[in-house]
Amino acid sequence: MFEGLSGRLGDVLERLRGKASLSEDDVKDAMREVRVALLEADVALPVVKDFIGTVRARAVGQDVIKSVTPGQMVIKIVHDALVDMLAGRGGAADADPDDSAGDADAKADDDASAPFALDLNATPPVPILMVGLQGSGKTTTTAKIALRLTRTQRKKVLMASLDVQRPAAQHQLAVLGEQTGVDTLSIVMGQKPVAIAKRAMEEGRKGGYDVVMLDTAGRLHIDDDLMQEVAEVRKVTRPAETLLVTDAMIGQDAVVVATEFHEAVGITGIVLTRVDGDSRGGAALSMRAITGRPIKLMGTGEKMDALEDFQPERIAGRILG
Ligand code: GDP
DSSP, X not given: OOHHHHHHHXXXXXXXXXXXXXXXXXXXXXXXXXXXXXHHTTOOHHHHHHHHHHHHHHHHHTTGGGSSSHHHHXXXXXXXXXXXXXXXXXXXXXXXXXXXXXXXXXXXXXXXXXXXXXXXXXXXXXXXXXXXXXXXSHHHHHHHHHHHHHHHXXXXXXXXXXXXXXXXXHHHHHHHHHHHTOEEXXXXXXXXXXXXXXXXXXXHHHTTOSEEEEEOOOOSSOOHHHHHHHHHHHHHHOOSEEEEEEEGGXXXXXXXXXXXXXXXXXXXXEEEEOGGGOSSXXXXXXXXXXXXXXXXXXXXXXXXXXXXXXXXXXXXXXXXX
16 A cells, blocks of 8 residues: 555655755645645545645744754654544544544554554443445455454454345355354344344343444445444444444545445444555545544455554554655
């Protein structure tokens, strides 16, 4: 991810780094190039504008031009602004009135010592609801998270598929359960999603499970039925996390999907999948600022262990090389 952006920014900043002194025009030209690089990486325009505005204001405020190592200072300012953009501090995210938990989320994201990006502070069995469009990687991600909770957090996890739309979906989760050694709820044909969710929670309680992962149905498009179903399941299970799974490779469409899901059902975080195939990174860079919700995890491949925490510091480091 970010190959194109990383190369472009690297070139611009490398030129600055070497200069003993910088003119205002040098900084202006560099910012123009950074702007183009971000737009080419498919970052949403308002986010780019915010970012450039932040960097400019900080560069002026810190008297970069007069400093001893002006190039280094600009690079540091760009780095910090990238971290803020990814963590949702400053700029567009602050303008979102819905984002009352924004700062707390951002701090949690930054904390490299945090055991896991997900909030599991609730009475067990803790429900985690997985939502998203069909083909986004929802079922795969459900199993990846379950495996990670089992392996690294020593949690007892039960997975349940609420997807009664596609006959193969419940079976797919059962196969992944066998592959990962994570328990799955038995399949009862003809049962409706809300009834399956209730049965999963009941089984979770009886079986002494720590976490119950609920994989909802995906559709090709966002529609009222899908949202209604998710809302009903949310009502009966009261999940600690409602995670939207969305494909990074669809770029800004991923941000649109996340915004619509958040407005319709309320999501607590985002899992961005297929970042291994996404060279531009626009969705990853715009998501937080536009939706006000944090990207908590990212899928980096088809294998069950290809799941990483989304850490703004580390991502910014990766972009700037
Ligand atoms: P769902 O319809 O949303 O449940 O999607 P699936 O979980 O069935 O995933 C669809 C396809 O995407 C499968 O072939 C997965 O192996 C693949 N997939 C899921 N996540 C990732 C990822 O992070 N990287 C890559 N390369 N493939 C992924």
